Amino acid sequence: MTIRVLHVASELYPLLKTGGLADVTAALPAALIELGADARVLLPGFAGVAQGLADLRPIARLERGFGAREATLELGRLPGNDLPVYMVRADAFYSRPGNPYLDDEHVPYGDNAQRFALLGWAAAQLAQHLDPAWAPHIVHAHDWHAGLAGAYLRAAARERGHAPARSVFTIHNLAYQGIFPARQFDELGLPGDFFDMHGVEFYGQLSFLKAGLFYADKITTVSPTYAREIQTVAQGGGLEALLKGRAHDLVGILNGVDYSVWSPAADEAIAARYSATRMSGKLRCKAALQQRFNLTQKHDAPVFAVVSRLSEQKGLDLLLAALPEIVARGGQLVVLGTGDASLEAGFTRAARQHPDAVAVELGFDETLAHEIVAGADVMMVPSRFEPCGLTQLYALAYGALPLVHRTGGLADTVTDASLENLADGTATGFVFERFEPDALTAAIRRAFALHARSRDWRETRARGMREDFGWAASAQRYMALYRELV
Template identity: 75%
Template structure:
């Protein structure tokens, strides 16, 4: 039996990407299709989406919805892999340049509730045969933007008096909850009783994320450790009680890596290629990186790389405090990303003081991200919390040993280069357990110590590169979940 599943998300690589959600939305559906499922994706009609989907044809005229005239649903394909994509065309809601969620001042758009309610509502309509040619059995909603899809499904089931598609809700990051003022509930066209503690109400406001957690048939998150962590007071973001109640419906399925994109042997964004058995090319990548950032051209210097949002969640404040340790030991550090202005300025100041060994660039560029992952000896991901983390998985594939805080998906994917792990051929990176300066500094010292032992360093690099975090195993687990539900 072929399972028909609709994935609902706000972004999808390569059309539009602000973070890891886009990578997952771009890679998981094709991995499921390879395994025999019939999967399509529903996206808001942002300019980059409309420009990137080919052969768009109208499926349905939806008229005026959420105070927006002329809403239509269109269907097209992704040229790169033939994935079928539904796009909601609603110019007054989605036709805005730049970031899909924030205006030029980095402030969330005032009508985000309507913009993303429409996404969830259309998903539920597709489960009621909005497309005469295709009916999903599973509606798989991703993050708060799609959080109302399970709620609209439950409301429709009440109206029809029968079950429709089953729903799965995946939390990529519980910290982003899609919270809006209570008075906006009236614009969502949901039954009145859905605004309650047993529903979408969250401390007197309205939460799209809570709607997804409350009304979906099953909840997944993006690593086994994170699935446990979000059931605690410390990491539950005020939803830990609900998550503990639904513990039997909650599972952690690790995100995968698309090795077609992240592969140092064939990466078109690298000047030189290399493999686990032929690592010479990695030295050339390191030289190219030092040159690109104007650092001292020394091949025997331990080079740390950071590709990240520059925020406290990502632990960059802790790393900033450890910079003297890296400099004192003769190491180098390259930081690339954007985020909190105070962190950006702090990092720029330190870089200014140590131009030979420290470089900071603000922005995001996919090609430069690949250059840094390939050219670094160590990739630092010192996050306070991390649902899954993809950067450390890319780093492993490129033989750039990850230095991580032992939380969430970081704890599930990196094994520390302790003496016993090295002796048992298990080590793949450096893990610190306590989120405090001493813990991070000790991990940095372990990195320098291992780097001084070239044979063991190379063996650890090769072991890291042999790890397989492809989408295969994860896609199988999602398929098993769909089959249980159907």
């Protein structure tokens, strides 16, 4: 039996990307198709999606618009791999310039509840043959934006006497919970008794994320360690009791890397291509990076790099405190990202004080991200918490040793360059235990110490580049989960 699975999300690379979610929704369906699944994606009709899909054609008019005057379902394909993509066209909701979630003042749109309720409802309608030619066995919803899909499926099951499809909900980051005022519940069209602590109600408000966790048949998250961490008070975000109660339905499946996009041997965005056995191109990428940011051209100065949202969650307040250590020891730091105003100001000030050693570019640029990972010696991912993290996986592939906090997926993917791990031949990066400035500073000092031992550095780098975090193994685990449900 061919399993038909519909992935429901708000982003898909390369059409629209604000974070790692878009990389996952692009790579996972493609990996599932290789394993014999019939996988499709459902997205809101944001401008980048409507413009980027090929061969868009109308499928059905949506009976409910949740306040949008007109809403239709269309089907197109993703150029490049022909992945079938459904799009909810509701221009009143989605045809807005700029950020898909926030207005010009960086405030969430006041109608976000309706905008993303429409997405979840459309997913449940597809499970009930809204497209006469195709209906999923599994509706796989990603993050809070798609959280109501499972609730609408449960409501349909109650009405029909059987479930139109089984559901999976994936937590990419539990910190984003899609919380709205209780008064908006009436606009969602769900049965009244769904507004309950055993339902979508969350401390007197409603939470799309909680709806996803409560109503899905199975819950996944993006690393085994994070699956354990979110069942604790420290990292459960108020949902730890629900997650603990559903522990038998919760599984951590590590995100993968799409090596067709992230491979230094084939990457057209970088100054020179290279591989674990032919590393000369790495030095040319480093020189090009130093030149691009007007840093001192020193091949023996280790380049530390950040490609990240600038936030305390990402541990960048710790890095700012530890930055003098990098400069004092003759290292360099390149930062690409945008986020908290105080962190933007802090890194910008450091770049002004040390223009030959610190460089900052505020914003996000996919090509530049590739150039930075290729040119860096050490990628900094000192996150306070990190569900999976993709940056450290890209870093391993490109021979930039990851320096990470032992949490979530970072703990699952990077092995510390301790003396015993170096002796055993298992080290791939630098890991610090306590989320404190002195622990990060000690890890930075260990990175300098290893960099000075060039043979050990080369061996550790090559070992990291040989690691395989491709999607094949993870996709097989998802397939096993789908089969169990179907």
